[in-house]
Amino acid sequence: xxxxxxxxxxxxxxxxxxxxxxxxxxxxxxxxxxxxxxxxxxxxxxxxxxxxxxxxxxxxxxxxxxxxxxxxxxxxxxxxxxxxxxxxxxxxxxxxxxxxxxxxxxxxxxxxxxxxxxxxxxxxxxxxxxxxxxxxxxxxxxxxxxxxxxxxxxxxxxxxxxxxxxxxxxxxxxxxxxxxxxxxxxxxxxxxxxxxxxxxxxxxxxxxxxxxxxxxxxxxxxxxxxxxxxxxxxxxxxxxxxxxxxxxxxxxxxxxxxxxxxxxxxxxxxxxxxxxxxxxxxxxxxxxxxxxxxxxxxxxxxxxxxxxxxxxxxxxxxxxxxxxxxxxxxxxxxxxxxxxxxxxxxxxxxxxxxxxxxxxxxxxxxxxxxxxxxxxxxxxxxxxxxxxxxxxxxxxxxxxxxxxxxxxxxxxxxxxxxxxxxxxxxxxxxxxxxxxxxxxxxxxxxxxxxxxxxxxxxxxxxxxxxxxxxxxxxxxxxxxxxxxxxxxxxxxxxxxxxxxxxxxxxxxxxxxxxxxxxxxxxxxxxxxxxxxxxxxxxxxxxxxxxxxxxxxxxxxxxxxxxxxxxxxxxxxxxxxxxxxxxxxxxxxxxxxxxxxxxxxxxxxxxxxxxxxxxxxxxxxxxxxxxxxxxxxxxxxxxxxxxxxxxxxxxxxxxxxxxxxxxxxxxxxxxxxxxxxxxxxxxxxxxxxxxxxxxxxxxxxxxxxxxxxxxxxxxxxxxxxxxxxxxxxxxxxxxxxxxxxxxxxxxxxxxxxxxxxxxxxxxx
Numbered sequence: 001x002x003x004x005x006x007x008x009x010x011x012x013x014x015x016x017x018x019x020x021x022x023x024x025x026x027x028x029x030x031x032x033x034x035x036x037x038x039x040x041x042x043x044x045x046x047x048x049x050x051x052x053x054x055x056x057x058x059x060x061x062x063x064x065x066x067x068x069x070x071x072x073x074x075x076x077x078x079x080x081x082x083x084x085x086x087x088x089x090x091x092x093x094x095x096x097x098x099x100x101x102x103x104x105x106x107x108x109x110x111x112x113x114x115x116x117x118x119x120x121x122x123x124x125x126x127x128x129x130x131x132x133x134x135x136x137x138x139x140x141x142x143x144x145x146x147x148x149x150x151x152x153x154x155x156x157x158x159x160x161x162x163x164x165x166x167x168x169x170x171x172x173x174x175x176x177x178x179x180x181x182x183x184x185x186x187x188x189x190x191x192x193x194x195x196x197x198x199x200x201x202x203x204x205x206x207x208x209x210x211x212x213x214x215x216x217x218x219x220x221x222x223x224x225x226x227x228x229x230x231x232x233x234x235x236x237x238x239x240x241x242x243x244x245x246x247x248x249x250x251x252x253x254x255x256x257x258x259x260x261x262x263x264x265x266x267x268x269x270x271x272x273x274x275x276x277x278x279x280x281x282x283x284x285x286x287x288x289x290x291x292x293x294x295x296x297x298x299x300x301x302x303x304x305x306x307x308x309x310x311x312x313x314x315x316x317x318x319x320x321x322x323x324x325x326x327x328x329x330x331x332x333x334x335x336x337x338x339x340x341x342x343x344x345x346x347x348x349x350x351x352x353x354x355x356x357x358x359x360x361x362x363x364x365x366x367x368x369x370x371x372x373x374x375x376x377x378x379x380x381x382x383x384x385x386x387x388x389x390x391x392x393x394x395x396x397x398x399x400x401x402x403x404x405x406x407x408x409x410x411x412x413x414x415x416x417x418x419x420x421x422x423x424x425x426x427x428x429x430x431x432x433x434x435x436x437x438x439x440x441x442x443x444x445x446x447x448x449x450x451x452x453x454x455x456x457x458x459x460x461x462x463x464x465x466x467x468x469x470x471x472x473x474x475x476x477x478x479x480x481x482x483x484x485x486x487x488x489x490x491x492x493x494x495x496x497x498x499x500x501x502x503x504x505x506x507x508x509x510x511x512x513x514x515x516x517x518x519x520x521x522x523x524x525x526x527x528x529x530x531x532x533x534x535x536x537x538x539x540x541x542x543x544x545x546x547x548x549x550x551x552x553x554x555x556x557x558x559x560x561x562x563x564x565x566x567x568x569x570x571x572x573x574x575x576x577x578x579x580x581x582x583x584x585x586x587x588x589x590x591x592x593x594x595x596x597x598x599x600x601x602x603x604x605x606x607x608x609x610x611x612x613x614x615x616x617x618x619x620x621x622x623x624x625x626x627x628x629x630x631x632x633x634x635x636x637x638x639x640x641x642x643x644x645x646x647x648x649x650x651x652x653x654x655x656x657x658x659x660x661x662x663x664x665x666x667x668x669x670x671x672x673x674x675x676x677x678x679x680x681x682x683x684x685x686x687x688x689x690x691x692x693x694x695x696x697x698x699x700x701x702x703x704x705x706x707x708x709x710x711x712x713x714x715x716x717x718x719x720x721x722x723x724x725x726x727x728x729x730x731x732x733x734x735x736x737x738x739x740x741x742x743x744x745x746x747x748x749x750x751x752x753x754x755x756x757x758x759x760x761x762x763x
Contacts, residue, residue, distance in 0.1 A: 003117050003121060010029070011031055011033075011035070012029055012035050012037045012243075013028055013242070014231060017245045017246060018245075018250040019247050021155075023149055023223070023224050024231075024246070024248060026225075028140075033140045033141075034141050034146040035134075035146060036143050037133075037242050038129060038130065038134075039132055039133050040129075042128060042132055042144070043157050045159065045161050050128075050168040052193060053168045053169055053193050056200075062120075063088060064091065064116065087111070088115065089131050090127055091111045092131060092171075093127060093130055098114075137170045137174055137178065141220070144167055149221065149223055149224070150220040150221060153221040160214065161197070162190065163214070166190045179219065179220065180217075180220070195208070226253055227248060227290050229305075229309070230248070231244075232307065246453050246455065247287050247452065247454070248287065248289065248290060252279060252561065253290075255557075256277055256291060256560070257291065259556050259560065260294065261295055263553050263556075264294040270542075273303070273304070273535055274302065274536045275531070276291055277290075277291045277531050278421065278529070278530045279530075280425075280528040282525070282527060285428065286453070287452070287453040288527075292306075292308060292309050292310070293306055293536070303537055308420065308536060309420045311536075312399045312417035312419055313417055313516075313532060314414045314513065315416055315418050315512070316511045316517060316519055317371045317412075317414065317509065317510045318418070318423055318510035318519050319392070319416070319418075322388075322391070322395070323376065323380060323388060324368045325430075325472050325476045325477060327379060327383055328475075328480065328600055329472050329473050329600060330603075331600075332382060332605070333364055334585060334586070334605060335483070336584030337363065337584040338364075339361065339362055339364050340361055340647055341375050341647075342358050342646045342647055343679050345682050349408060349409055351373050351374050358650040359372070359651065360648060360651025360654065360655075361643055361651050363584050364584070369483055370488075371509070373413055377409050377412060380409055380412045384404075386404040389407065394471050395471055396429070397418050399419060400416050400417075400418065414511075414512045414517075420519075424451075429449075430523075431481075431523050431525075432447040433472070433477055434477045435567070437573060443469060443470040448471065475570050475574045475601060479600070481506035484508055485506045503524055503563050505523065505558060506522065506523045507554065514540040517534045518534060518544050518545050519532055519546045520546050520550035522555075522558060524561075525567055529554055531557070533550045533553070575599060575600075575601045576596045576599075577596070578595070579595060580593070582611065582612075583609045583611045583612070584597075586606070586607060586608045586609065591612050591639070592639050611643060612639045612641055612642075613639070613642050615638060615639075617662060622662055623663060623664060623668070624661065624663065624665065625665050625668050628668065630665070640659075645707055646677045646679055675706055675708060675711070676713070676744060676750055677752075678704050678754050679703040679704055680702060681700075686756070687759065687760075689758065697734060699732040700735070701730055701732050702732075702733060703731075704729045710726065710727060711726070712725070712726050712746060713745070715742070715743075716742070716743040717733070717735060717741070717742055719741075738757065740757070741753060741754070741755050742756060
């Protein structure tokens with residue numbers, strides 16, 4: 001006769017609601033029932049309906065209605081069998097609690113006693129909620145909220161009088177009458193209840209007339225399944241939970257789902273089957289849209305159940321902005337400082353730009369906006385992989401857990417793996433740091449917390465702990481975002497700058513080796529959007545690049561979000577320095593043109609321009625001269641912008657205004673200087689020469705850069721002349737296996753010696 005605690009120990013469905021309490025996704029209970037967790041509130045229309053049908057004197061008794069009991073006894077005696085129980089809602093609750101024991105007078109006595117106990121323990125409102133949450137509503141539907149979604153596709157709070165009346169009559173005989181079965185009997189019972197409601201003045205005549213005209217549901221609706229991957233994640237991270245109120249914004253989620261569905265259909269034509277999207281609110285640090293994988297399901301599955309947002313995938317070029325920001329922050333870089341962009345070989349590692357071309361030298365800011373690979377590798381080589389890895393871990397990229405030697409310089413080009421969750425989190429943290437500094441000129445540890453997707457008071461009540469420095473300064477973040485905002489957008493958004501209402505977005509794409517992963521992540525003032533496109537099984541596809549597959553999704557999503565204002569410049573965290581206009585380095589005394597440039601205030605940068613050099617020319621400034629052929633009175637010393645030979649070789653092809661050094665005046669004995677530089681092979685290179693399809697061994701093309709292209713260069717290998725070049729200094733050669741010495745000399749007497757080794761052997 002004692003009440004169990006709790007009254008019900010049933011398993012419940014796991015439900016996920018949006019930030020306003022609306023159902024997003026649900027998972028059926030372990031016993032196969034759609035049984036939602038106990039309702040926190042009931043629709044008043046349903047309360048009036050259920051009480052009018054089941055227990056109109058509910059608020060006037062203490063669990064037992066003697067009048068109803070006596071009436072039931074008389075009816076049963078007249079019929080010769082039990083046809084009425086005279087049960088109140090509280091007594092029916094006891095039957096549900098005891099799993100519908102056989103209907104006998106002894107069981108009725110137990111129900112009476114337990115009903116009295118329940119009335120002494122729980123309030124009337126609590127009893128109504130308990131009953132409504134555990135009453136059967138036909139098929140495998142238990143509880144009024146689950147019934148509302150299954151039969152009407154909406155929350156109980158959104159139902160009409162006719163719909164609430166329909167639900168109210170179902171628990172009376174749930175196995176016989178429910179939507180889709182005995183529809184006419186259901187209609188009669190519903191309309192009879194509606195007539196009772198109008199007779200009792202709960203509804204007016206007009207409402208009654210409209211209500212009886214409403215159609216009945218014909219069959220159960222499928223429950224919403226808009227964030228199935230987030231539901232599984234919430235359950236995995238909170239095994240004891242079954243009712244999650246999330247930060248998801250349903251309007252945003254629905255718009256993003258529509259965009260993802262459209263692009264997923266198009267991508268499937270190229271056998272690209274998976275796509276995921278994450279949208280974060282920067283200021284609140286909340287997830288407002290979460291699509292762990294494509295919503296499209298085929299008969300032939302392609303890993304759609306994998307939550308790719310939480311999967312490690314090759315990053316491609318996504319880490320380049322972090323490196324740029326760290327180097328600015330640490331005083332190892334200036335925004336427009338020239339970075340070499342030439343054929344590069346570092347300990348056997350040969351990076352290539354995506355388009356296989358070279359600029360010779362390129363400003364760091366432009367190298368980032370164009371996502372050039374070789375400058376990024378050069379920058380990482382300067383910054384060191386060890387230091388970069390440590391900083392990545394500090395900003396939350398926990399999946400970078402291998403050693404620096406294991407990653408090597410390829411880390412910056414996709415040699416490491418990360419989760420979209422962590423990447424978006426880091427960008428959102430950077431945006432929050434910048435916003436906070438502009439408001440308070442302080443930093444907070446809270447800005448670097450991971451975003452949350454479950455609403456709770458703990459997150460909101462946490463106090464900030466302010467400090468004077470951050471993992472990366474506000475000025476470094478602002479300069480990085482400014483560089484990212486200059487990235488050329490895809491065709492669909494290419495003319496954004498000419499549109500008066502277009503918003504500025506800092507964004508970056510990434511494409512992994514073998515076209516396995518396409519990424520795009522963007523940051524506006526208020527939002528971070530992350531997109532990944534590819535195949536869950538890692539299969540690469542032609543055309544699967546960040547710019548072609550992921551970026552169009554990114555910009556369409558940004559277009560569906562409220563417009564954001566761009567980040568304000570953190571003026572007090574910046575200082576102005578004088579830089580060389582051509583090299584982007586701190587101006588030296590030889591720099592002819594300078595300009596003022598903003599850099600981080602705490603940057604101790606000391607990179608002075610080394611490209612401008614003094615040279616001696618004649619009075620016409622057309623020829624270089626030396627004191628061996630010209631009187632000092634006839635000589636002028638001027639400053640000249642000079643790139644190293646290999647950089648100059650590629651730079652002048654992309655920059656027609658570049659002025660090469662003037663030639664020496666005829667008759668002047670030139671100083672032997674550094675006019676030649678090896679492009680391939682570099683000193684110590686190990687070469688493997690493959691065999692062609694014809695069976696013949698191929699040739700290795702050796703190449704140098706010479707300031708004076710018209711000079712004649714003599715090529716010797718191990719002391720033997722193998723050829724001469726003029727104008728174009730390339731030579732094809734097939735050396736034997738072993739170590740060799742390549743010796744070069746030009747007609748001025750300058751020499752260059754390059755040791756190399758050949759592994760392959762001639763047949």
